[in-house]
Amino acid sequence: MKNILNALRFNFILVKPYLRYYLLGFVVVFFFKIMGSEIDAVSFMLFMLLSTHLYPFQLEEKNDLYRLYGIVPIKRSVLIFGRYLFIIVISLIDWILAMILEYSFSKLAMNISDYLLSSLFIFSIFLILTAFEIPGLFKLGVIKGRWIVYIPLVLMFIIVFLADTFHILESGTNWITANFWLVPTVTILVLLFSVTLSVRIFNRKEF
Amino acid sequence: MSDAINVKNISKIYPGFELKDISFNLPKGYIMGFIGPNGAGKTTTIKLILNMIQRAGGTIEVFGLDNIAYDAEIKEHTGVVFDNHYFLDEWTLNDINRVMALFFSNWQSSIYREKLEQYQLNPAKKVKELSKGMRLKLMLAVAFSHDAKLLILDEPTSGLDPVARDELLETLAKFIQDGERSVLFSTHITSDLEKIADYITFINNGRLIFTGIKDEFIDSFRLVKGGKEDLTPDVKAHLIGYREYDSGFEGIMYTEYATLFPNLLAEKSSIDNIIVFTYKGTNGL
Numbered sequence: 001m002k003n004i005l006n007a008l009r010f011n012f013i014l015v016k017p018y019l020r021y022y023l024l025g026f027v028v029v030f031f032f033k034i035m036g037s038e039i040d041a042v043s044f045m046l047f048m049l050l051s052t053h054l055y056p057f058q059l060e061e062k063n064d065l066y067r068l069y070g071i072v073p074i075k076r077s078v079l080i081f082g083r084y085l086f087i088i089v090i091s092l093i094d095w096i097l098a099m100i101l102e103y104s105f106s107k108l109a110m111n112i113s114d115y116l117l118s119s120l121f122i123f124s125i126f127l128i129l130t131a132f133e134i135p136g137l138f139k140l141g142v143i144k145g146r147w148i149v150y151i152p153l154v155l156m157f158i159i160v161f162l163a164d165t166f167h168i169l170e171s172g173t174n175w176i177t178a179n180f181w182l183v184p185t186v187t188i189l190v191l192l193f194s195v196t197l198s199v200r201i202f203n204r205k206e207f
Numbered sequence: 208m209s210d211a212i213n214v215k216n217i218s219k220i221y222p223g224f225e226l227k228d229i230s231f232n233l234p235k236g237y238i239m240g241f242i243g244p245n246g247a248g249k250t251t252t253i254k255l256i257l258n259m260i261q262r263a264g265g266t267i268e269v270f271g272l273d274n275i276a277y278d279a280e281i282k283e284h285t286g287v288v289f290d291n292h293y294f295l296d297e298w299t300l301n302d303i304n305r306v307m308a309l310f311f312s313n314w315q316s317s318i319y320r321e322k323l324e325q326y327q328l329n330p331a332k333k334v335k336e337l338s339k340g341m342r343l344k345l346m347l348a349v350a351f352s353h354d355a356k357l358l359i360l361d362e363p364t365s366g367l368d369p370v371a372r373d374e375l376l377e378t379l380a381k382f383i384q385d386g387e388r389s390v391l392f393s394t395h396i397t398s399d400l401e402k403i404a405d406y407i408t409f410i411n412n413g414r415l416i417f418t419g420i421k422d423e424f425i426d427s428f429r430l431v432k433g434g435k436e437d438l439t440p441d442v443k444a445h446l447i448g449y450r451e452y453d454s455g456f457e458g459i460m461y462t463e464y465a466t467l468f469p470n471l472l473a474e475k476s477s478i479d480n481i482i483v484f485t486y487k488g489t490n491g492l
Contacts (some may be wrong), residue, residue, distance in 0.1 A: 006309040013306055017297035059295060067293040070259035072310035073282035207259035 003074060007082020008089065014065075015055045022052055026097060033101060041101075049094050053087040053130065054149065057142045066207040077199045080138070084195055087130060095123045117180065124187040129156060131194035138201045209271060211235045211357050211389035212256060217265030219251055224413060226251050229265070231408040231418035236386035238379060240400035240421065241393040242478065243410040244486045249393045252410070253361050256391075257287065269357065283313060286350020288360040292342045296335035300328060300345065311353040322348035340371040347378060358382060358390045364399055372396070376403050397478035407478070411485050429465040430476035432457040437470055448488030459484035 015022075025048040032041035060066065069079060099119050103112070129152030136148035163169040176183065212233040219226040226248040233239045243249050254260045256267055258278050267274040269281045287293075294303055300323060308314045323330055326344035328337070337345060343363055350358055358379070364372045379390050380403055394400060400407065400421070407424040409417040417424050431446070434455040443449070445467065449458025459481055465473040 010306060010309050013298075013302060013309075014295065016302070017295070063295050065293065065295065067259075067289060070254070070257055071282060071285070071287040071293065072307075073279040073312070074310050075279060204261070206261065207254070 003078045004081045004085065007074065007078050008085045011056050011082055011086035014059055015052075018055055018059075022048070029098075029101065045094070045098055049091060049126065052090050052094070054137075054142060056083060056086065057137045061141045061143060066205070070207040076202045076205075080195060080198050080202050084134070084191070084198075087134070088127070088191075091123070091126060091130070095119065095126075117177070121176065121180075121183055124183045125156065127187050128190045129153070131190045134194055135197040135201055138198045138205070209235055210268070211270065212239075212391060213266075213268040213271075214252070214256065215266045217252070217255055217267060218263045219248075219255060219260065220263050221251075224248070224251075226255075226413040229410060229413075229415050231415070233389050233391055233406060235389050236383055237405040238383060238390040238392060238403050239406040239408060240397070240404035240478075241391055241408050241410075242395075242397060242400065242482060243416075244482060245395075246412075247410045248413045249410065250361055253359055253391070253393060256359065257282075257285070283311060284354065284356040286347075286353070286355030286358045288343065288346040288350060288358065288363045290362040290365055292334060292337075292346060294334045294345075297333060299333050300330040303334070303345070303349065304330070307349055307352065314353050316352070319348055319352035322351055340367055343367065343371070343375065347375075351382075356388050358388070358392075360390065360392045360394075362393055362395060364394055364396050372399060379403060397482065401478060409482070409485075411482075416485060425475060425478065425481075427462050428459050428476045428481050429462050429473040430457060430480050431460050431465055431468070432472045432474075433468075433470065437468075442468055442471070446484075446488070448484030448486065450484070450487065459488075 025044065029041050029044050029048070032044060060069075069076070099115075102119070103115060132152050132155075133148045136145050136151075139145065140148065160169070163172055210232045212231075214232065215230050216228045217226070217230075218228060224246070229248070229252055231239075241249055241252070251260070255262050256269065256274060258274050269277075270284065272281055274281055294306075298306070304316055304319050307319070308316060320330065323345075326341070326348060328341055328345060328348070334342070334345070346363075364375060367375070376399055379392070382388050383390060392400070392404065404421045406419065407417065407421045408415070409424065417427070428447075432455065433442070435451075438449075438451070438456045445464040446458040446460050449456050459476060460468075460473075462473075465471070
């Protein structure tokens with residue numbers, strides 16, 4: 001466990017030089033919110049989420065950090081766990097900040113528990129979609145596998161489009177609300193599958 | 208005498224290149240020069256020892272332990288210096304201290320800071336601001352700060368000025384003084400090895416040519432010279448590699464064969480000449 005936490009801390013040190021851009025991003029989102037530009041704020045938030053968890057992949061590829069991984073006394077699987085934990089933690093921070101920001105500015109008449117549930121649902125969807133792309137990034141790297149990042153987004157739009165076309169969006173939403181326990185369960189299962197796949201890929205990777 | 212590294216019949220296959228049946232051992236307390244022309248398989252062998260790539264066959268033991276099963280234990284005590292650094296360009300030398308402390312259980316920040324001071328490296332500087340020589344010193348500082356018992360250097364001296372190279376050789380000589388620490392030193396600059404190496408392992412085109420004591424290595428080859436008329440088919444058949452001039456030829460031959468041709472001038476060869484003529488011979492140049 002200590003090694004996994006060290007691997008998590010390593011990811012934060014890795015992105016440390018770029019954290020100022022990350023913080024600047026929140027200022028931009030805040031600015032869009034103040035200006036009432038909802039679409040810009042949401043798009044920028046999404047862009048921030050995607051780019052932040054891609055940072056470690058980009059940096060290790062650009063700087064050939066695989067050589068560092070090849071000489072330090074740490075199991076490859078621990079590095080993978082650390083990376084997933086980093087993505088979850090950074091997404092959690094983004095989610096909490098986005099939630100506070102959104103709720104503060106929201107003009108919707110929604111009570112806080114409904115608001116929490118809907119944002120938790122969005123957060124879980126984001127984690128599931130991210131879980132699909134991470135093994136691909138470990139396999140191909142960010143440069144070759146840049147297109148992988150877009151697959152979850154495209155899939156999400158296809159699902160929403162199909163649900164809307166076949167008029168099951170509302171009934172589907174109601175079903176999910178009634179069986180909400182499924183959301184974290186599926187998220188955890190997908191993440192576990194993703195971690196297993198990534199470990200397998202990374203163990204075979206030649207540095 | 209136990210071995211720091213024991214490599215037995217390792218092989219690795221890439222499209223268009225095969226490393227085959229490489230075996231050598233580096234006893235504790237010595238420096239081994241690992242030589243061969245570009246593309247001979249030196250870096251591949253080093254990566255196999257470090258378990259950075261998967262081998263097709265053979266076994267590798269470091270400190271008597273299997274290098275795959277005991278990967279982490281071995282790396283706790285192995286320092287590595289590549290031809291270029293393995294850090295983030297944006298990291299400061301202080302960041303590297305924090306990173307390495309996360310990975311190495313026996314990391315000693317005080318020694319790291321001492322080494323930085325000794326090598327006149329400013330801890331607040333970023334890696335990208337360091338010269339090649341300074342980056343080499345940084346990698347050495349890292350290696351010395353986790354009590355490395357084995358140093359693996361992959362062409363560290365390429366691009367270094369003679370003063371920096373001399374400093375490195377001095378550092379390596381001190382490093383092995385206690386008889387417990389060892390160095391595997393891959394380089395193209397063979398004059399460095401003539402100064403400090405105890406053992407030589409020479410590979411060419413993925414095959415082992417020689418492994419053993421340096422003096423035996425140098426002594427097992429002769430640089431032979433003769434006139435044009437001396438380059439008979441029999442002489443050619445015994446030459447490992449040779450070069451023809453208008454007035455004659457020169458080439459490398461095993462010492463035992465050199466005595467068969469008393470008409471040829473035979474003298475001790477430099478390591479450079481052994482590499483060059485072996486390369487020429489095996490590549491039909």
